[in-house]
Amino acid sequence: MKKRYFAALAAAAGAGAWCLHRDRKYPLRPELRFTNKLVVPGAMLNPKTAGLANRALARMALTLPDLPQGVESRGTQIFSQDGTPVPLTLYRPEGLDWAAPCLVYFHGGGFCLGDAGYIHRYAARYAQGAQCMVVFVHYRTSGTAPFPAPFWDCYAALEWVWDNAPKLRLDRARIAVGGDSAGGALAAACALRARDKGGPRLCFQLLVYPVTDCRMETASMTKYTDSPLWNARLNRKMWELYLRDGDCGMPEYASPMLARDFSGLPPAYVEVEEFDCLHDEGTAYAKALEAAGVDVQLEDVKGTFHGFDFFTGKEIAKTMAEKRTQALRQAFASETG
Numbered sequence: 001m002k003k004r005y006f007a008a009l010a011a012a013a014g015a016g017a018w019c020l021h022r023d024r025k026y027p028l029r030p031e032l033r034f035t036n037k038l039v040v041p042g043a044m045l046n047p048k049t050a051g052l053a054n055r056a057l058a059r060m061a062l063t064l065p066d067l068p069q070g071v072e073s074r075g076t077q078i079f080s081q082d083g084t085p086v087p088l089t090l091y092r093p094e095g096l097d098w099a100a101p102c103l104v105y106f107h108g109g110g111f112c113l114g115d116a117g118y119i120h121r122y123a124a125r126y127a128q129g130a131q132c133m134v135v136f137v138h139y140r141t142s143g144t145a146p147f148p149a150p151f152w153d154c155y156a157a158l159e160w161v162w163d164n165a166p167k168l169r170l171d172r173a174r175i176a177v178g179g180d181s182a183g184g185a186l187a188a189a190c191a192l193r194a195r196d197k198g199g200p201r202l203c204f205q206l207l208v209y210p211v212t213d214c215r216m217e218t219a220s221m222t223k224y225t226d227s228p229l230w231n232a233r234l235n236r237k238m239w240e241l242y243l244r245d246g247d248c249g250m251p252e253y254a255s256p257m258l259a260r261d262f263s264g265l266p267p268a269y270v271e272v273e274e275f276d277c278l279h280d281e282g283t284a285y286a287k288a289l290e291a292a293g294v295d296v297q298l299e300d301v302k303g304t305f306h307g308f309d310f311f312t313g314k315e316i317a318k319t320m321a322e323k324r325t326q327a328l329r330q331a332f333a334s335e336t337g
Contacts (some may be wrong), residue, residue, distance in 0.1 A: 026227060026275045029303035031314045035228045045110065045237040047143045068128045070094045078160045080140075081152040087138040088157060089120070090168075091127040101132040101174035101332040102165075103206065104158050104190075108181030108307075110230075110238040111142040111150055118312055119180070122321060126178075129325035132332060133170060135161055139186070142242040147254045150242075154186045155193055162200035174335045176204035176266070176328065181230075181278075181306065182238070184210025188256035188285070195264050202266040204331035206324060209273050209306050210282050213257035214239050218280035225277070230306035232277040257285055262292035269327040271299040271320065276306040297327055 139153035179187035
């Protein structure tokens with residue numbers, strides 16, 4: 001009996017010491033501190049686990065989250081460059097003007113995971129708050145379709161919006177791209193492609209803790225190998241899965257930081273989180289845009305980590321969602337008339 005007691009006591013002491021160590025290493029905002037224990041090993045990211053997760057997400061997606069009052073949604077389908085169907089979900093506030101602005105949005109998930117319900121909540125919130133249509137793209141994921149398939153799906157969605165703007169009651173002068181995490185990489189890549197090929201003329205890009213650099217050589221990538229939810233080990237697995245067929249001669253569309261020229265790109269909102277392995281590459285991308293003469297709003301959020309806004313009810317998640325929405329409103333307003 002005494003042995004069990006002392007073993008339990010030792011285990012409790014060890015757990016307490018580990019929790020204290022985590023809180024000191026990652027001094028998160030008090031409302032997020034509970035997440036310090038959420039460490040995901042790099043080995044957890046592989047085609048098998050991604051497939052299992054995507055099947056679960058597909059079942060969950062059968063019922064999308066409740067929409068904010070006054071926002072409507074409908075589904076449609078387009079076709080990618082290779083003829084593969086790409087589903088879209090369109091969010092539009094009721095009574096929106098005919099010549100409305102539009103955000104084409106690409107979700108995160110390490111390129112390998114499908115869209116989670118909470119991301120749809122943000123998409124609907126952006127539609128309501130910025131009074132715009134949001135076109136949410138359900139692109140193929142890297143477990144079954146590595147680069148360049150996800151990129152082509154996203155760019156096809158952008159071209160579809162541009163080509164069908166009159167039918168969709170949209171203003172071509174106010175079309176933006178956006179995305180979180182891997183979706184941020186896809187948004188930045190679409191902006192680069194549109195500039196390079198004289199494609200859709202974008203007014204803005206919304207990049208939320210974006211993936212930008214496959215080289216993984218930054219200080220934050222070296223430092224944050226066990227940060228909450230997402231870390232450098234997972235990031236390395238992500239790139240191995242996404243680029244297993246190489247960059248197909250289009251390195252900048254896989255990894256936007258590899259672009260040789262950042263001029264002529266649309267203004268950007270770039271958000272980075274303090275305890276995120278992607279912090280420094282997101283900051284570097286913002287600085288590269290600025291150096292090329294692009295207007296950039298850089299938000300460096302303290303006490304947060306990659307994917308913190310999964311916890312939608314937390315005050316910092318609400319605050320940053322409003323900042324993103326405000327950036328969209330300002331971008332669309334500047335193009336009015």
